[in-house]
Amino acid sequence: MINVNEISKIIGNPENQQLEYKAVLPPARSLAQLIASFANTDGGYVILGVHSVNGIINIVGLSEDFHANPVTNKALDLLSPRPRVDYQYISVKGSRLYVVKIQKSLVAVSYEGKIFSREATKTVLVNPDLKEVNISRLKSLSQAMNDLGNYKKSSTGAKSKFLDHYSGVFNIVDDLKSILYPESESIPTTNKEGKILMRILFSSCADNFEIYLTDLLYEIYLANPSTLKSGQQVSIKEVLDCADMEEFVLYWAKKKLAKLQRGSVKGFISDNSQIKDLQVLDENNQDEIEKILQIRHLYSHRNGVVDEKFLQFFSDSFELNDEHQFSINEMLNELSYLMKIVDLIDSAAVEKYQLATL
Numbered sequence: 001m002i003n004v005n006e007i008s009k010i011i012g013n014p015e016n017q018q019l020e021y022k023a024v025l026p027p028a029r030s031l032a033q034l035i036a037s038f039a040n041t042d043g044g045y046v047i048l049g050v051h052s053v054n055g056i057i058n059i060v061g062l063s064e065d066f067h068a069n070p071v072t073n074k075a076l077d078l079l080s081p082r083p084r085v086d087y088q089y090i091s092v093k094g095s096r097l098y099v100v101k102i103q104k105s106l107v108a109v110s111y112e113g114k115i116f117s118r119e120a121t122k123t124v125l126v127n128p129d130l131k132e133v134n135i136s137r138l139k140s141l142s143q144a145m146n147d148l149g150n151y152k153k154s155s156t157g158a159k160s161k162f163l164d165h166y167s168g169v170f171n172i173v174d175d176l177k178s179i180l181y182p183e184s185e186s187i188p189t190t191n192k193e194g195k196i197l198m199r200i201l202f203s204s205c206a207d208n209f210e211i212y213l214t215d216l217l218y219e220i221y222l223a224n225p226s227t228l229k230s231g232q233q234v235s236i237k238e239v240l241d242c243a244d245m246e247e248f249v250l251y252w253a254k255k256k257l258a259k260l261q262r263g264s265v266k267g268f269i270s271d272n273s274q275i276k277d278l279q280v281l282d283e284n285n286q287d288e289i290e291k292i293l294q295i296r297h298l299y300s301h302r303n304g305v306v307d308e309k310f311l312q313f314f315s316d317s318f319e320l321n322d323e324h325q326f327s328i329n330e331m332l333n334e335l336s337y338l339m340k341i342v343d344l345i346d347s348a349a350v351e352k353y354q355l356a357t358l
Helices: 004-010 028-039 068-077 139-151 157-175 192-223 236-240 245-255 265-271 283-302 308-314 328-353
Strands: 019-022 044-048 050-053 056-059 085-092 095-102 114-119 122-125
Touching: 004 044, 004 085, 019 050, 028 044, 028 068, 028 095, 028 114, 028 122, 028 157, 068 085, 139 157, 139 328, 157 192, 157 328, 192 245, 192 283, 192 328, 265 283, 283 308, 283 328
Parallel strands: 019 044
Antiparallel strands: 044 095, 050 056, 085 095, 114 122
């Protein structure tokens, strides 16, 4: 049970190992990691509807358009074992807040096999799966993995999920030198299995960039419901096919990605003010992303064989029916570029929409 008087006295204290404020409602996976970190340390409180920046604490309240209980229940369902948690809405100084009280767990609580804990005001991963790379063997991979580690220091749930995928891909690249870059990191492999795997790895990372944008839109909608409101029509079936409001918001975020999936980066940005208003992707950025997605399309649907659409973007480098191939260095350069773009978008979105970070 949560003591409202006790919470009223706590609010105003600086964040610490047993207290964290969030201005907005985070998605379930982010909340799950946060709850797990408290349960694995000394327990504590997560208070939603309070903004804390540079030690300045403001009560901002939560929107009534979305409800926190279903999100909290989903978060708890992601944890194993399920920790002891109390949660409820309270009113403080006329503002609607939501408090999650977490008890210290006697056994480690995990989220998707990962264990988090609290260090001061930070949630940290105790059992990271990112392994060290033999730097003398492949410097470009070592640099990419170092960059990934730096990008992880402050992330939305969407960005953390994106980087987890890249971490897995980098580990595969490190393990499979004999088929991915048997001669040199700057020479494309001639190994048949290596060619296929390169196309699969690159396509999955390009796909994951699109998934990141979907997840980010979902977090923006969840945190700022007013950004979802528009004159655009939806069918009754679309609404009824979703189990709850949060599921509909995720469905709508995925639907917004349609233009990007057709290869129109500029069309996607133009149609989504939530991304456009961040003003971090200039014309050159959009062109580069478009080219990366065109390579992904070639790998996914043409087995790397150049077609006429591809030549619209790479007319100076290829001819019709050429085979497009990456060296491992070239592929890692493209993936590093996407990580940088995601970091720019994520940082701007966190600042503009006050998104919850890990």
